[in-house]
Amino acid sequence: MPSSALPRTSLHLQKLTISSKQPIHHIPQPSSVPVPDTVACYHKHDISPSQCSSVLTQIISAPVSTVWSILRLFETPQAYKQFVKTCKTVHGHGNVGSLREVHLVSGLPAATSTERLEILDDERHLLSFSIIGGDHRLANYRSVTTLHASSNGTGTIVVESYVVDVPVGNTKEETCVFVDTIVRCNLQSLAKVSQQLTTQRK
Numbered sequence: 077m078p079s080s081a082l083p084r085t086s087l088h089l090q091k092l093t094i095s096s097k098q099p100i101h102h103i104p105q106p107s108s109v110p111v112p113d114t115v116a117c118y119h120k121h122d123i124s125p126s127q128c129s130s131v132l133t134q135i136i137s138a139p140v141s142t143v144w145s146i147l148r149l150f151e152t153p154q155a156y157k158q159f160v161k162t163c164k165t166v167h168g169h170g171n172v173g174s175l176r177e178v179h180l181v182s183g184l185p186a187a188t189s190t191e192r193l194e195i196l197d198d199e200r201h202l203l204s205f206s207i208i209g210g211d212h213r214l215a216n217y218r219s220v221t222t223l224h225a226s227s228n229g230t231g232t233i234v235v236e237s238y239v240v241d242v243p244v245g246n247t248k249e250e251t252c253v254f255v256d257t258i259v260r261c262n263l264q265s266l267a268k269v270s271q272q273l274t275t276q277r278k
């Protein structure tokens with residue numbers, strides 16, 4: 077069989093697939109989450125033609141202060157990110173410019189990721205990090221996460237956006253499906269952990 081006839085797409089797609097060993101629970105999201113107009117400006121990314129970008133939202137039944145207390149700790153992403161096994165700070169102490177080396181659980185198409193804290197804004201409840209290394213296929217990944225009080229004042233709306241290069245051999249759609257799945261899982265565990273903390277504190 078000539079190499080051009082090889083099923084390249086499925087091969088490359090497989091490289092971007094999360095193992096079925098990781099349970100992925102999709103909680104239905106409301107089609108439009110009410111967030112203030114000012115939110116959009118935090119989530120504007122410069123995107124080149126070879127990149128893809130997406131925005132995800134998550135409603136959490138916990139105060140902004142509780143969700144922020146978990147999210148802002150750059151040195152311990154394993155507190156809520158289920159794909160993270162261990163994390164070592166290799167530069168800084170969780171302040172802007174800190175570098176963390178994340179080691180992932182087995183069954184994923186990657187084992188490590190080196191990440192840099194770009195923005196930590198305690199007033200705006202905004203955190204941004206970029207991925208600068210690792211054995212994975214997500215080059216030039218950058219995300220922004222912001223927290224907003226829900227209209228009744230007791231809950232939190234999380235908005236997370238990202239931009240990343242589309243890996244050679246994959247489409248924008250495949251890349252977004254892959255990254256959206258990871259981000260969605262992270263947001264759902266952030267909701268779970270924040271809600272548990274809120275119940276404990278009552």
Ligand code: A8S
Binds near residue numbers: 159185189207214258
């Ligand atoms: C985050 C977001 C992402 C993390 C991805 C997208 C990653 O940690 C995983 C699998 C990969 O193939 C890429 O907020 C990488 O953590 C779970 C190792 C970077």
